[in-house]
Structures are given as C-alpha cells and as structure tokens.
Amino acid sequence: MGGILTVFRREVGQYFASPVAYLIAFALLLITGLLFNTDLTYSMRVKPAEAALIPGFLSFALVFFAPLLTMRLLAEEKREGTLELLLTAPVPDSSIVFGKFLGAWFYYSLLLVLTFIYQFILLAIAQPDIGHAISAYLGIWLYGGASLAVGMLFSGLTENQIVAAFLGMTALMFLWLGDLAGQIVANLDLAYVLRQLSLQGHFSTSFAVGLLRAEDAAYFVGIIAVMLFITIRVVESHRWR
Amino acid sequence: MIEVENLTKHFGTHLAVDHVSFTAQPGEIVGLLGPNGAGKTTTMRMLTGFMPPSDGTARVAGFDVLADSLAVRQSVGYLPEHVPVYPDMTVYGYISFWARLRGVRNVRQHVDAALERVQLTDRRKMLVRHLSKGLTQRLGLAQALVHDPPVIILDEPTIGIDPQQVIEVRDTIRQLGENHTVLFSTHILSEAEQVCDRVVIIQQGRVVAQGAPATLRQQLQSGAHLYVEVRGANEAKIREILNPLRDIQAIEPQGNGFSLRVKPGKDLRAAVAERVMAAGVSLLELRPVAMTLEDIFLDIIKRN
Numbered sequence: 112m113g114g115i116l117t118v119f120r121r122e123v124g125q126y127f128a129s130p131v132a133y134l135i136a137f138a139l140l141l142i143t144g145l146l147f148n149t150d151l152t153y154s155m156r157v158k159p160a161e162a163a164l165i166p167g168f169l170s171f172a173l174v175f176f177a178p179l180l181t182m183r184l185l186a187e188e189k190r191e192g193t194l195e196l197l198l199t200a201p202v203p204d205s206s207i208v209f210g211k212f213l214g215a216w217f218y219y220s221l222l223l224v225l226t227f228i229y230q231f232i233l234l235a236i237a238q239p240d241i242g243h244a245i246s247a248y249l250g251i252w253l254y255g256g257a258s259l260a261v262g263m264l265f266s267g268l269t270e271n272q273i274v275a276a277f278l279g280m281t282a283l284m285f286l287w288l289g290d291l292a293g294q295i296v297a298n299l300d301l302a303y304v305l306r307q308l309s310l311q312g313h314f315s316t317s318f319a320v321g322l323l324r325a326e327d328a329a330y331f332v333g334i335i336a337v338m339l340f341i342t343i344r345v346v347e348s349h350r351w352r
Numbered sequence: 353m354i355e356v357e358n359l360t361k362h363f364g365t366h367l368a369v370d371h372v373s374f375t376a377q378p379g380e381i382v383g384l385l386g387p388n389g390a391g392k393t394t395t396m397r398m399l400t401g402f403m404p405p406s407d408g409t410a411r412v413a414g415f416d417v418l419a420d421s422l423a424v425r426q427s428v429g430y431l432p433e434h435v436p437v438y439p440d441m442t443v444y445g446y447i448s449f450w451a452r453l454r455g456v457r458n459v460r461q462h463v464d465a466a467l468e469r470v471q472l473t474d475r476r477k478m479l480v481r482h483l484s485k486g487l488t489q490r491l492g493l494a495q496a497l498v499h500d501p502p503v504i505i506l507d508e509p510t511i512g513i514d515p516q517q518v519i520e521v522r523d524t525i526r527q528l529g530e531n532h533t534v535l536f537s538t539h540i541l542s543e544a545e546q547v548c549d550r551v552v553i554i555q556q557g558r559v560v561a562q563g564a565p566a567t568l569r570q571q572l573q574s575g576a577h578l579y580v581e582v583r584g585a586n587e588a589k590i591r592e593i594l595n596p597l598r599d600i601q602a603i604e605p606q607g608n609g610f611s612l613r614v615k616p617g618k619d620l621r622a623a624v625a626e627r628v629m630a631a632g633v634s635l636l637e638l639r640p641v642a643m644t645l646e647d648i649f650l651d652i653i654k655r656n
Binding site: 125195 | 454
C-alpha cells in the first residue's frame, strides 16, 4: 500500500512539474470553452443546453488526450534506467503500475473537475438537467480511466514516448471505431458484438443520455483491470531479459 | 552477508554468468573485477533482486534472492552503472522518494543524513537535471544508502567522473565499509587494490580468481612494465641498448616510446636509465606502468 501511495504522489507531482500536462490542460479548456460557448448560443433560441456536451466531446478527444497523458509513465522510466531501481525496491511490481495509473487518473479527474465551471455557469442562468450531467460525467470519468489504462500499457511496451503515444492513439482509435463499425455491418449479431466491445458502445447510448447501467460500468472497470494486469506482466518481463 | 553459490544466468543460449561462487562477510568490501561484458552487472542484478538466477542460489543478509525477494531488496542499496535519475525532481525530492518507497520511517532525518554523507546538503533544492556528472554520481550513492541497508551494491561507481571525484567516491566506499557490506564492480585493478578487502575476478561469466588484492596481483601479473621514451634512437637501437639487461622480457613500441616487460620483483629503472644515457641517447621519460585488468588479461591471452 505504502508503495502505491509513494509512486502515486511522485506521478502527480510530476504532472504539475511538466509543461506537457499544463499544455494539455490549456488545450482542453480552450476547446471545451469554445464548444460550450457555441452550444450556449444555440440554447438561447433553438434547443435546451446539452447536458453531456463536455463528456460527449471528451469521448472522442480522449483518443488523443489519454495517450499524451500516459506516454511518459513507463517509457521514461525505461529510458532513464529508473525502472531498474524501481524493480529493486522492496515493493511488488503491481504497486508501481497501480501507483502510476492512479496518478494519471487523478490528474485526468482534476482536468474533468475544471470543466465543471460550465455546469456552474448553466446553473446560474438556467435550469439544466443535473442528473443527466452527473451520469455523463461519471461515464466519461470511467471512460477516461479505461483510455488511460490502454495508454499506459503502450507506454510500458516501448522506451520511446512518441511511439508509446502513437500506439496508444491507434489502439484507442480502434476501440472507438468499433461503434461506427457496429453501425454499418449488415450482420446484426456481429454488429452487436462489435458495439459491445467498443468504448463508445458503452457510453454514447447509456451514460451520455443519462442512463446508468451496471454493465457499462463493468465494461470500463474490466478494461482497466485487464490493461493493468497486462501492464504488470510487461513490467515484470523486464526481469527476464 | 552475501553468499553466492553456483549462480548461473542464461539469456537464451548465451551463458552470461557461469556457476559463480563467492561470499562477503559483514563489514567487508568486496570488489567484482572483470573486463566489460564479463558478467559483473548480471551477477549484481541477481543479487539485488532485479532478475532471478537461472540456477544456483544466492543469499543476501540471510534472505534467499528467489524465495525472499522483497526482504533482499529491503536489505540492499543499489547503484546501477548509469545513475538512474528523475531530471525534473529536486535533489531532496529524489532522495526522499526512494526513502519512502523503501519504507523508511523517519524520512527527513534519513534523507538529511544521506545528503550529508555525500556532501550534497547545500544542493538539496537544486533540480537533478542541473547536477554535474560527479554530483549525479554522489546523488546515486545517497539514494543507495538512504534506507541504511546492511548491503550496498555499486556497479562501476567510479566510471566517467573526474579523478578528484574518483578519489572522493573511493573514500566514501571505504567509509561505507565500516558499517556495511559493500560489493562493487570495477575493471581497474589498482582501484580494487586500494579499496577492497577481497577481490573476485570474473571473466566470461566465470570466477577465474579470488582473494586479497595484493596476493592476486602477484599471481596474475607476470611482470612489471616500464614505459620509456627517448630522443635519438629508433626501435632497433633501443633493442640494442637494452639487450644486455637480462631481466627485460619484451620490448614493444607504445605511443611515442616503448613498453618494457620486466621480470616480477625487479626494479630496473636505474639500470635502464644508465644504459640509455651511456649510449648518448636523451632520456625523455621513464616510469613504471600500472596495469589495468584488461592489460593483464590481454597479456595472459597473448602468452597462451
């Protein structure tokens, strides 16, 4: 436990010490700010404000954001040689992986909290659907955790951060596209399976429309668990080469 | 403190460490000596719990490296060859991270003591990325001893730093030997001789010799070497001048001068100087040459 906490604390500190993390936060707030502004303008006349606006955008943006947040996690440790020292510390390999993952998820959660500002603005000037928004935010929080876990796995597979980010984006793109593929495949059974496997398939028609289903939460938690398990094995494999 | 028995490591078909056995008593400084690629790092990595041995056993501080890996790792301070650093952390933050990860209770006190020991206290707020190579090496040492482990393992701690810092690092190792068991690797024989109580020599994954350094040096070194540089004589001439000295076993050109292999136990400096001067040749330089382990190995290989 102590090991997880120590690694977690270092990772979070590292995010605040690195310019990349601030750039990501800046870009995220800039884009979501513009989106919110546009949506607000429409909401004045045409339609009610979109409760899942920011989570909906993130469900696509995470394909690119998540690997940028995680590319450093293990690739840098390998390049600097600190992984060897971590693996000779008296903590299980899983503590290192858990600590790092939780650090990344925590930083992502902070970014998510920053976007709450739009909800507060809505609350001040209208009567937004709070339940719907909470559901969407809960969904995108889990969705983000799953994306970060995928990104971290690829960070563990290479020493090169750029390669890690690229592979992570590719993998997340496929997981994201599964939903679209599911919509155009003629075979209904296959379409169903594809959709169930995709990240979007467990978000766009459930969390994002204010529907909380255990199976969707289980899907994201499952992705996180499987990815962390493989990452632990990948880290462990450094002992054998 | 360290008991290694028939330790073996394969990488695929490559045999990196081949039935290595040695021990280190508490408070002993043991040098692992060998040319690059001899298996020193692999041996150390097995002792630090980084990688499991393919065969054989190793016990560190009474714990088996396979069965009690976590306890072994708790008892060992390890400095890999290239000091692993987090460039964006401060000196203090870096050391306290390792202290916490190794379960140190009184973090502040331990970190202060470790920084004091390697004289980095006044640089505690500096970013690691701004440290010079020598300071980084000291930072690595501080990291290895912050949790006050009974066993300290250092992989080539004096490589790539300037001579003044080499002396400092050697002094630190000697001091560490008072309270810790120290295992360190080097490929410089004279360094091992200065610092170690005992030396284990490894070549191609096998222990070729072990014992007190002075004894070993005599066993291994077939003869002393002299370097001589003159003006006004070519190789043939030098051979002619020095030929009557029976204790010289070989003369070889080296750089601008010549390397003379001399029978063990003989000091021929005066005799060589006299003969060169008597022949009317200017003597520019004459000095004994300390052999590195590589030289000795090359020597042995040449003779075989």
